Amino acid sequence: MPIEKRSPESCRHRIDPRQDGDRELADCRLLQEIAGVDSHPALVVERDACLACCDSFSPSAEDLNPIVASLLFELSEQIVDLGGVDGCDLQKASRLNAWAERSLPAVAPDEDDSEDIQQRTYDHLAGVSVDQLLQQLPMPAESSKHKNGKLTWSVGITTAPRRLPTLQKSAESVIQAGWDDPVLFIDGEVDLPASLQHLECCRRSPATGAFPNYILSLGELYMRNPHADAYLMIQDDALLLPSSAMRDYLDRVLWFDEGPSIASLYCSSEYNQSETGWHLFPENWVWGAVAFVFSRDAVLSLLQSPMIWEHRAKPGDEGLSRIDVAIGQFAQAKQIPVYFPSPSLVQHIGIISTIWKVARAVNARRANQFIGDQLDSP
Numbered sequence: 001m002p003i004e005k006r007s008p009e010s011c012r013h014r015i016d017p018r019q020d021g022d023r024e025l026a027d028c029r030l031l032q033e034i035a036g037v038d039s040h041p042a043l044v045v046e047r048d049a050c051l052a053c054c055d056s057f058s059p060s061a062e063d064l065n066p067i068v069a070s071l072l073f074e075l076s077e078q079i080v081d082l083g084g085v086d087g088c089d090l091q092k093a094s095r096l097n098a099w100a101e102r103s104l105p106a107v108a109p110d111e112d113d114s115e116d117i118q119q120r121t122y123d124h125l126a127g128v129s130v131d132q133l134l135q136q137l138p139m140p141a142e143s144s145k146h147k148n149g150k151l152t153w154s155v156g157i158t159t160a161p162r163r164l165p166t167l168q169k170s171a172e173s174v175i176q177a178g179w180d181d182p183v184l185f186i187d188g189e190v191d192l193p194a195s196l197q198h199l200e201c202c203r204r205s206p207a208t209g210a211f212p213n214y215i216l217s218l219g220e221l222y223m224r225n226p227h228a229d230a231y232l233m234i235q236d237d238a239l240l241l242p243s244s245a246m247r248d249y250l251d252r253v254l255w256f257d258e259g260p261s262i263a264s265l266y267c268s269s270e271y272n273q274s275e276t277g278w279h280l281f282p283e284n285w286v287w288g289a290v291a292f293v294f295s296r297d298a299v300l301s302l303l304q305s306p307m308i309w310e311h312r313a314k315p316g317d318e319g320l321s322r323i324d325v326a327i328g329q330f331a332q333a334k335q336i337p338v339y340f341p342s343p344s345l346v347q348h349i350g351i352i353s354t355i356w357k358v359a360r361a362v363n364a365r366r367a368n369q370f371i372g373d374q375l376d377s378p
Contacts, residue, residue, distance in 0.1 A: 006053075006054040006058060008050035011050065011054065012029070013028055013029040014026045014029070023047075025044050025045070025046060026044070028043055030060075030068060031045075031068070034061050034072060034096065035079070035087070035088045035092075035093075036087035037075075037085060037086070037088050040075065040085065042071070042075035043075065045071060049067060052067045053065060053068060057188060058189065064100065064103040069104050070100070070104060072096060073100035076088075076094075076096040080093045080094055120349075122241055122242055122372040123242055125241055126176065128241060128245050128375060130249050130252065132245070133246070133371065134252075136375060137276065137341050137345070138276065138277050139253050140277065151228075151229040151250070151251050151254060152227070152228045152229045153179060153230050153232060154221040154224060154228040154232070155182040155221075155234065156182060156183045156184075156221050156234070157184050157185065158213055158217055158233065158235055159184060159235075159236035160186070160188050160207060160210065162237075165191075166350055167184075167193065167196070167236040169239065169349065170234065170238050170239060171196050172195065172242075173239050173241070173242055176241075176244070177240040177241060177243065178243075178244035178246055179247060183221065184199050185201070185204070185213055185217035186202065186203045187204045187213040188204070188206065202217070209321070210320055210323060211311065211312060211319065211321055214233065214289070218231065218299060219303055222299050229295070229296065231295075231299050232292075233291070233293075234291050235289060235291070236350075237350025238290045238346045239347040240265075240345070241371060250265075250293070253278070254293065254295075255295055256339055257337055260295055260298035260300075261294075261295045261298055261337055262293070262295070262327070262337070263278075263293040264285065264288065264290075264292055264339070264340040265290075265291035265292075265344070265345040265346045266290035266348065267340050267345075267369070268287045268288050268348070269369075272342055272343075272369050277342065278339050279339065279342060281338040283328075284328040284329055284331075285325075285328030286324055286325050289324040290346055291345075301334055302327070305333075307329060308330060311326040341371075342369060343370055344369060346367070346370075347370045347372065348367060
């Protein structure tokens with residue numbers, strides 16, 4: 001069942017709502033609690049801010065969503081300018097200001113007026129054939145060595161509360177690309193779109209965090225289907241071509257090696273290659289866990305690796321995030337090859353990253369060479 005959407009009227013932090021001309025104002029008890037200040041002009045918020053807060057995940061005194069972070073930043077900055085106030089001295093205000101700034105979504109300088117990638121559609125490419133994909137992204141010679149017909153797949157999509165939801169568009173693209181029954185792994189309070197409610201899902205409440213949810217989900221995919229040839233882990237801001245040729249293409253291409261292997265379907269602008277095709281990554285993979293495919297042996301090796309469990313034990317945010325870095329370090333330590341395509345088979349449509357238990361967000365990482373755009377303009 002969908003989670004009931006929060007509203008300003010149901011918010012326990014919203015006190016003394018009142019009209020000021022055509023504006024509706026209220027005091028924010030959560031800001032009062034965090035700052036330790038009972039009275040200050042910046043504690044008064046407009047209804048628009050409350051509505052925006054309700055569109056994000058539920059905040060707390062330990063876990064700021066982006067809207068509360070913005071309000072706290074303004075409040076603490078004003079208190080710093082005053083040199084401190086009763087209940088919040090200069091040192092505390094400075095500390096709160098730094099925390100609020102870290103919790104704000106970071107946007108790269110060139111992203112404000114950039115193309116709205118979330119609005120881009122590739123529906124006109126639904127009829128793309130495998131041969132057309134092979135023309136844009138040739139099959140490596142090694143792929144022909146180990147083919148025994150179609151692969152068996154186990155597919156999961158991880159999701160969590162987002163300031164700008166992308167789950168519906170992403171999941172529908174996965175289904176259109178040929179995987180009819182992905183499992184949704186929902187970390188925290190996510191309002192599931194009606195079009196996805198027929199899918200199997202696993203909800204984690206309270207939320208575990210990005211990295212724990214990812215590893216638990218990969219383990220569950222294996223437990224659901226321990227003999228699959230390929231385990232595809234998709235994050236909820238990945239966009240695939242809406243053509244079943246995507247799955248057929250990967251059935252032909254994978255795998256490259258006899259032993260454990262990992263393939264990233266995503267190639268960020270940082271990893272673009274001058275030569276079109278599949279490439280073996282030479283170092284620690286660090287840029288994007290948007291869409292990884294694991295061979296069965298790679299899944300077993302990863303789930304048994306102490307490196308994965310040691311990563312989770314790292315303090316603070318680090319143990320809850322950095323999926324791509326952890327997988328890259330694991331693969332290099334175990335000498336498991338990581339392959340990636342250039343151009344990218346997946347586009348990253350997330351403008352603001354998922355907010356996990358510790359509120360952090362980073363600027364968008366995108367593929368500036370995407371197979372969909374190449375098919376549009378060969």
